[in-house]
Amino acid sequence: MKKIIALGILALSVAGTASAQVKPEDQIKYRQAGYSFMSWNMGKIKANLEGEFNAQQVQAAANAIAAISGSGMGALFGPGTEKDIGNVRTRVKPEFFQNMDDVAKLATDLNTASNNLVAAAATGDKAAVQKAFGDTGGTCKACHDKYRAD
Incomplete structure (x- = not known):
């Protein structure tokens, strides 16, 4: 347990150092690029759920x-x-x-939901993917509703 805590502290330290080396305008661009890529992959899963289901594509996107x-x-x-x-x-x-406490909870919820999506995608079960996809989308929406301006 102590090793996990130490690794967590180290990861936060490295993340803080890394962000300090990136200009604020680049931080904004990078995070937008990451979320855009995530959105694109959510769209790929949605297309598979609404059309012909390709488990391999869904798994890659998840x-x-x-x-x-x-x-x-x-x-x-x-x-x-x-x-x-x-x-x-x-x-x-x-x-x-x-x-930040609420933001951390929302981020944890997204990590949990997206990992559950990966597990569902690995089964190839369309119904399981549908549920996990909805849960993942719900975590995105929860943050957007609170902290994203239109």
């Missing part, structure tokens, strides 16, 4: 979503990224930065 959600994207919400910078726009609400 793996990509889980990889992004577990990649430490939180490090890209550093100081200065709560507002537009030049021509780099952000839709994150200032409340995001004032409610």
Whole structure:
């Protein structure tokens, strides 16, 4: 258990150092790129659920979503990224930065849901994927509803 805690602290330290080395406008661009890629993969799963189901495509998309959600994207919400910078726009609400405990819970929920999506996709069971996909989308929506400006 002590090793897990130490690794967690080390990961947070590295993430903090990494974000300090990336300009705020680049942090915004990188996080937007990550979420766009995640959205694209959600769209691929949705298309498979609404049309011909290709378990291999669904599994690849689910793996990509889980990889992004577990990649430490939180490090890209550093100081200065709560507002537009030049021509780099952000839709994150200032409340995001004032409610970090809630944000951490939402991020954990996304990680859990996306890992469940991977497990469902690995079974090839369309009904299981449908449920896990809905749960994953719900975690995205929960954060968007609170912390994303229109």
